[in-house]
Amino acid sequence: MATPLPRHEDPRGDPVACSRSSAIEPCERGLWRLVSFVGDPLADFDAALALDPDCAMAHLARADAHLLLAERASLPAVRESLASAAALLPRAGPREHRHHAAASLAAAGRWSDARLAWEALLVEHPRDLLALFCAHMTDFYCGDASNLCLRVARVMPHWDASVSGWSYVLGMHAFGLEECHRYEEAESAGRAALALQPRDPWAVHAVAHVMEMEGRHEEGVDWLRAREPDWAPNNGLAYHNWWHLALFHLEDLDTDAALAIYDKHLPVLLGELVLQRVDQTALLWRLKLMGCEVGDRWEAVADGWEAGLEQEAGFYAFNDAHAALAFIATGRDAPLARLREAMAAQGRRTGRSAGDLPAMQREVGLPLVDALVDQRDGRHRKAAWELFLLRDRAPRFGGSHAQRDLISQTLLACAVGSGDAGLATHMAQERLASKPGTPLTGYWMGAARSAGVH
Ligand SMILES: [Fe+2]
Structure with a gap:
């Protein structure tokens, strides 16, 4: 022995x-x-x-x-x-x-x-920060809002300010609360975390999410800009917080500011992480939906997705869906077909040993790509209803509410593209309820009301 x-x-x-x-x-x-x-x-x-x-x-x-x-x-x-x-x-x-x-x-x-x-x-070791962080990030990849919040809450009574790493637990709880739409509590937990440890980009990010969800875009710009020295230098989450800053500018319809952030802080690099490519793609797609000209930026992003196609296609549906956006935006039909094939192959795996990834493809990834192809080919009404249907189960393939707003904005664009002002306005009114005063909501309401008017 x-x-x-x-x-x-x-x-x-x-x-x-x-x-x-x-x-x-x-x-x-x-x-x-x-x-x-x-x-x-x-x-x-x-x-x-x-x-x-x-x-x-x-x-x-x-x-x-x-x-x-x-x-x-x-x-x-x-x-x-x-x-x-x-x-x-x-x-x-x-x-x-x-x-x-x-x-x-x-x-x-x-x-x-x-x-x-x-x-x-965590039952045995509620202060196991590594186990908590791993579970928290995997909750995020699984789109499990409830556990993003409650898994952290279950261990919190075993922590306090005297325990090493406490502020990061508060930061995780802040993000979980935000994903459960408990915005006031989320902001308060995030600010409490940062009062103890300002250099916590996940807590900064949690509060930025609250501002994003509540349409507080001007405050969001100030929030991220003021704290930039804490979350940006030499930080693995910086690109994502830059993406959030760009989103705040988009909410203000300031596409120039969003593109300036893209060019300076979301550069397309050799060997970058897929997570970074997701953010690049998500920003360019939102700009595309708004009819904004982005020059040759799409080509570089699509090159990155294509270079990683062999390795990554059919692995994680959330990433695959973003690769599909880049291929559609650049008219790359062959890589799109290969990607869809790999997604379908993953989706065919069944049984507990196959894990979570196949269902993510079946329930969200594949129907999303098919809806995007319908949109590309001008079947806007069909695409709008497909997106409407899959949106309810979209958390299943992970990401945050803010990231999945891309699906809602694509749905809006499809409804507008269908030429049916009634349908488009119906969809846009949802945004009006959560972000009533923002210029981007005004943009979508205007586009919806004038749908079909030439
Ligand atoms: Fe985020």
Whole structure:
């Protein structure tokens, strides 16, 4: 029988099996980078392993950092770290075993089963910040608004300001509250998190979401601009908060300002993350719906999607749908057909072992792409009703309400394109209820009322 590794404790009192307790400090730094998106957590986990090659938690945190990118391309690195951790498990403790099981399920595409495994960890270790963050981000990828909020709420009584990482828990809760439409509480939790730790882009982001959902676009610009030094420099979430800033400008119909942000802060780069390409695409599509000329920007984004097609197509429906937008916008029929084929192949997988990804394709990804093709081909009324129908289950394929507003705005464009002012106005009135005073709502109401008038 293998000799058990010594048990040490992290700053929250959770057990860490490793030979040298000095490995815990770089692990903690990596965990901080993970939850704050500051810099590269992998370098810290590697530093921990350099100090103590027996530290399974460093391998496991490394696997989780790759997993949370939600890319198929990251899976080999996940499996490599999981294999390294597995070799240490006979000498490690139950916490390491459970983390390994959860990450292995997530790596197999069984995201909901992984969330259950992380939840079981949280029952035992409610201060396990790594388990909480992994579950929270996977809740986001699964569009599970309820658990984005309640999973955090369930562990909060075990935390307070004296526990390392508390402000990030508040930031997660803020985002979950926002996705549950509890805007006042969300803003208050986000501001409380930032009062403790201003450099928390997820909390900044949660409050920005509240402002987005309430049509407070001018406040949103001020909010993000004033706090830019805290969320932008050397931060993995910065591109997404820049995207939110661009959305606030779009809400004001200031397309020049949105494009200026796009050009300066959402550059199309070789080897960028799929998450970044999603934001580029989502911004350009909204501009397209508004009839805004974006020059050759679409081509570069579509090139990126096409370069990653072999690797990523048919993996995560939310990403695939954005790739489809870029191919449709650039008239790339062959890549679009290959993408749809890969999505359909994923959608045909069944059974619990197939995990969550096939249903995301079947229920949302594929019908969304088909509706977009109908829109492209001028079948606007059909596309509008298809979008109306799938929108109700769209949270199933992940993302936030703000991201999925792209579907609602596409629906509006289809209703306007159908030439039926009654239908278009009916759809636009929904936006009027949540963002009554914004110029973008005015734009859609105007477009709807004049639909069919030439
Ligand atoms: Fe967001």
